[in-house]
Amino acid sequence: xxxxxxxxxxxxxxxxxxxxxxxKHLAHDSVQLSLCKEQVEFVTELQExxxxxxxxxxxxxxxxxxxDVIHTLRRLIPDDTKVTCDIGSHAIWMSRHFRVYEPNTFxxxxxxxxxxxxxxxxxxxxxxxxxxxIVSVGFDPSF
Numbered sequence: 691x692x693x694x695x696x697x698x699x700x701x702x703x704x705x706x707x708x709x710x711x712x713x714k715h716l717a718h719d720s721v722q723l724s725l726c727k728e729q730v731e732f733v734t735e736l737q738e739x740x741x742x743x744x745x746x747x748x749x750x751x752x753x754x755x756x757x758d759v760i761h762t763l764r765r766l767i768p769d770d771t772k773v774t775c776d777i778g779s780h781a782i783w784m785s786r787h788f789r790v791y792e793p794n795t796f797x798x799x800x801x802x803x804x805x806x807x808x809x810x811x812x813x814x815x816x817x818x819x820x821x822x823x824i825v826s827v828g829f830d831p832s833f
Contacts (some may be wrong), residue, residue, distance in 0.1 A: 744787065756783040764789055767825060771795060774811040776828035777804055784827060 695701070705712050725733070749755060760783060767773070769791040775784045775798040790796040797811050812826035 756780065757787060760784060760787050763825065763827075767823070769795070771823055771825060772797065772812075772815045772819065773825045773827060774798075774808040774815065775826075776806060776808040777802070778829050780827060780829065 744757070744761070747755065763773075772795050773784075773788070775781050775788075775796070777799060781798055784796075785798055785800075788796060797808075797815070799807060806828070808826045808828035812824045815824045816822070
């Protein structure tokens, strides 16, 4: 189905057809990526920075940190587990640090101030996927 073109939406290029076949053609016709030594070093530095960002800061032993919870959750669930998330400061932590490896497995409203949606979303996801475990990350508006 072609796009409905108007003054606000004017694509320069449209790919219409079978998505899988289109991706195969794009992959076949793509130019092989080649990085020079400086670019490889830069990407390596970025990977190290990302690794450092993922580490929870030093703190007193009796205190927890949001990254501890996020990393523990990520470690305990399979990659295809659906996770729903309410809006709040925890959503910022989750959006930045909860790694997602499968499409449509992390549901967050991206700051649309939709308090209390994680639990209903989890219920809906469990109705649609009755044999799957669903995780809801929320706080008091969810209840």
